[in-house]
Amino acid sequence: MSVPAFIDITEEDQASELRAYIKGKGAEISEENSPEGLHMDLTQIIDACDVCLQDDDKDAESVMNSIVSLLLILETEKQEALVQRLCEKLVQFREGERPSLRMQLLSNLFHGMDENSPARYTVYCSLIKVASACNAIAFIPTDLDQVRRWIVDWDLDTEKKHTLLRLLYEALVDCKKSETAAKVMVELLGSYTEDNASQARLDAHRCIVNALKDPTTFLFDHLLALKPVRFLEGELIHDLLTIFVSGKLSAYVKFYQSNKDFVDSLGLLHEQNTVKMRLLTFLSMAVELQEISFDTMEQELQIGAEEVEAFVIEAVRTKMVHSKIDQTQRKVVVSYSTYRTFGRPQWQQLHENLTSWKQKLSSVKTSLQTLTTT
Template sequence: MMHTLSNRDRKHDRTKIQLILVAERLKLRQERQKAIMQYCFVEGSFADLARDLADYLHISADIEPLLEANTKDEVLKRLVTASASLNTYPEKEFTAAYNLLVYLVMQSPNVNMFLPRMCENLSKPITSAPINGPGLALSVLTTIFNLLSPDNEVRFNVFQAILRLVKISGAFETLRPQLKKLDQWLEEWELDEEDQRKLFGQLADVAEDVGEDVESYQYILKALRTFPSSEVSTKEAQDLSLRALKSALLSSNHFDFHDLTSLPTIQALSDSHPEYSELLEIFSEKELEDYNDFRDENEDWLEKEGLNNSTLHRKMRLLTLASVAASTNSRELEYKRIAKALQIPVEDVEMWVIDVIRAKLIEGKMSQQKQVFLVHRTTYRVFGEKQWREVATRLDQWRTSLRNVKEVISRERQQAEAQKERELHEVERKVAGASGMGAGRRPVGGRDNMIEMSTD
């Protein structure tokens, strides 16, 4: 028995084919960007494509009267509202359907009216694609972002939706190259301080979720710099400051705390969180003994705040060794002095020296024979009056050494010139002596012989 396709089946198949074609054209359009948009979709008017998408979404009856009235924005409102159901449609048809919707929306002069709702729909789970869903939605949102003009204010909202999906999918690597343009985008979007802070906070969360702690920390710092002076003591500022401070203290790679101590929000912690403020001061400019005293007095507080003592203690030893190396004037640091400062046995000194070199806090060479560490370069943890005095002392030492070298060179030069002059005099004397001997000798056949010949 033969079955004939109903008009509805034919129309449905035609819609699916149209969606595939549109998807292919949209890829070309993304390459050429919005400037050549009109050349990418040469088949089908707005009304025809809207009917196809409405039929696919099963809302043809609602759309047709609006099309006949030529109210495009009303048509788009209905399509965008119904597009929420696309999250349940087959995975292989999702991108094509959304690309068609994006194309239709981009033709409206009021495009910003529809994009927030589309971003909201795309941020929800795609139940038909539990594994690939975030990637599919991310692809559509990226398309929307690229099609919008750089100064379009909605671009910021689209980017936030992209960040939410990146956080869910963990696809930070796909986002990283684009973040190089972030400063340019911020300038184009003209965001106020609050929106900038919100964006930096989202980026910090996304980076932290995938283990990019260094990048996360940098975005937290950027967020902290957006607080005006009147808000440095607010709860939001304090919470963010504590997050940055804890991250820096527990990081195995962060040793320079000047980026924190210079921030007004961090400085404001001295009143609200004195323990944190004192701990930051210790790690900024003090040594192991000071940390041990603080730990003994605040052991319960450290545990309550989740600040691991082993991590902090090890870090403080590295910082202390850097300080001791920076304060030595002879450039030869004895193992015994290192052992005393780090409160370790002498036989463990070389292990800690290697660790502090790996941390790039100092450079130098160990001498096992002399039991000293020869300091080539060191990093000052803090540079204040004490450090200026040390620099002045070293400059005086270098000046004295240079003066001594200059005197030695001067003496050697004088001696060399004197020696040269003596040698010259000696040569002249010898030449003069040789000339005198030649002048006193009589030649053969001289005057006596001539007189004798004349007599004959």
């Protein structure tokens, strides 16, 4: 990727032009180039470049891109410290101080660097921070497969890997990208081992709360398998998660009555929890029964007879269950329901279903072949 330059002149003259421009904007910097060369010139220019980011000067973009261009031609060993320096400048801004320009500069820097350069880690983390601050996470690459490749390419240690994934998760949550955020958090928690799972207690706690809070998330059994989540066994947050994984509405109501202050302290709304648990309870019933009477619905879901139809309509809209209402016989007829948990019994049932379908298809094929030969 080519990065826009300030002007087509030598690096030394370009540095001199940058010094003069920045000084003219009020920065404390000498117009004379440093005798120590381009590296020191850039150090001083980056330290003074704040003046280019604080107003709508039409030349600021070209000036800053010129700094990026010069930075990219430095030797790798001299480049990393200055990359860190520039990133700190671009991340530290107040509302209204040209966040789109900062994102563009970081993007130019990121894509202009060698793909395997470890310094790209610093740039990417900074890009996430700026994108999160201005609700623009959709404009930077966040595909989890790509992030995994970068983690390998940049040879990140465990701490940096966790920092990157945590930053990305928080930015996605802030920008209301809950589905992608959940995948990133699972990736983060899944990277812990038995030896360091206890260090992820806060992440595991936050993951559970955000998953329960998200109105579009209904399946949670995969969280119980994560080592940091297993580390929370015996705590109230783990008990609450277990109810959402496999419990019924009555179990949640009982838990809430005994632990109201705890649930409220998590920022979870009892009314929303009740709505979600009502649907999850219905899913469990629908897996076990093809026909569910209104009386059973009213009792298990704690709703009135007049609410059954509206509830079923909302449940079908989630596409997690297919069912019809038989008003005459006062029952709900289920044709399909999503499993809340998918363990060995469900895999066994799937194997049996696929085997049965295979046998039936084989039988149909044999019958067709017989017909074509007669």
